[in-house]
Amino acid sequence: MDGRESERLPADLRRVLLGEEEIRRRVEELAARIDADCPESAGPLLVVGVLKGAFIFTADLARRLRRRHVVDFIAVSSYEGGQTSGNVRLMMDTRQNMEGRHVLVVEDILDSGCTLDFLVRSFRQRNPLSVRTAVLLDKPARHVLPLKVDYLGFSIPDVWVVGYGLDYDEQYRTLPFIAEMRPPEGG
Ligand code: XMP
Ligand code: MG
Numbered sequence: 324m325d326g327r328e329s330e331r332l333p334a335d336l337r338r339v340l341l342g343e344e345e346i347r348r349r350v351e352e353l354a355a356r357i358d359a360d361c362p363e364s365a366g367p368l369l370v371v372g373v374l375k376g377a378f379i380f381t382a383d384l385a386r387r388l389r390r391r392h393v394v395d396f397i398a399v400s401s402y403e404g405g406q407t408s409g410n411v412r413l414m415m416d417t418r419q420n421m422e423g424r425h426v427l428v429v430e431d432i433l434d435s436g437c438t439l440d441f442l443v444r445s446f447r448q449r450n451p452l453s454v455r456t457a458v459l460l461d462k463p464a465r466h467v468l469p470l471k472v473d474y475l476g477f478s479i480p481d482v483w484v485v486g487y488g489l490d491y492d493e494q495y496r497t498l499p500f501i502a503e504m505r506p507p508e509g510g
Contacts, residue, residue: 332502333495340484341477341501346459350380353457353474354387361425365452367391369419369426373442374398375496376431379488380459380476384429392427395419399438409467411441421449431488432460436468443470460484460501 332339361368368388372381374396385394398415428442439456446454457474464481483506485491486498495502 335491335505336485336495336502337505339500339502340479340482341487343499346476346487346501347383349476350383351387353476354384354389356474357384357427357455357457358388358390360455361390361427363390365425367393367424369417369421369424369451370394370429371417371419371426371446372396372429373431373438374415376488376490377429377459379496380431380457381429384457393419397442399442401438409435409437411438413445421446421451424451426451426454428454428456430456430458432462432484433458433470433472434462434465436466436470439470439472440468459487460489 357368368390370381370385370392372378372394375398378396381394381396385392395417396415397413397417400412400414401410426446428439428446430439433439439458443454443456455473458472459476461472461475461478462481463478483491483504484501485495485504486501488496489501490496491504
């Protein structure tokens with residue numbers, strides 16, 4: 324963490340969990356691994372960012388890739404309410420066809436795992452050459468489904484985080500760092 328980042332922290336944020344520089348370095352490492360794993364001869368990699376939370380991670384990761392790639396986005400929403408958050412709904416599909424291509428799903432955070440599980444299963448039905456996953460943050464304590472992430476940024480504790488694409492009620496997405504929210508008073 325960096326002192327200047329804590330100084331300008333809004334009152335409802337408790338602390339900076341991951342600083343701008345730490346995120347930048349990790350994203351660079353992940354991009355290098357993706358480059359190394361996926362040969363150019365396989366054609367352009369289809370990078371699919373999951374809106375909205377992964378929009379900044381997707382942009383930064385894709386700009387670090389040296390291999391050829393194209394960027395697309397998908398939007399999903401999970402039904403709220405109770406523990407059974409296994410219902411994931413497709414709100415906006417990709418424009419690119421996945422058939423015969425290597426696909427990289429880029430997600431902001433793994434919580435129960437339902438969203439990523441839904442996406443990977445639905446993408447596999449579209450006859451891609453491969454489907455891999457890049458996830459910036461993981462909350463291992465919250466997993467409901469056992470999932471294998473190919474490129475993981477950071478494991479974090481079970482706290483609500485915002486910044487670098489992540490929000491609380493649509494706020495804080497454009498903070499350059501990732502911060503932990505202060506739990507509501509008396510909550
Ligand atoms: P599942 O349970 O499907 O959830 O793995 C993944 C989605 O849950 C949201 N999520 C968060 N969003 N801060 C956020 O801004 C968080 O701490 C957080 N935890 C879960 C997020 O939309 C993610 O895609
Ligand atoms: Mg999300």
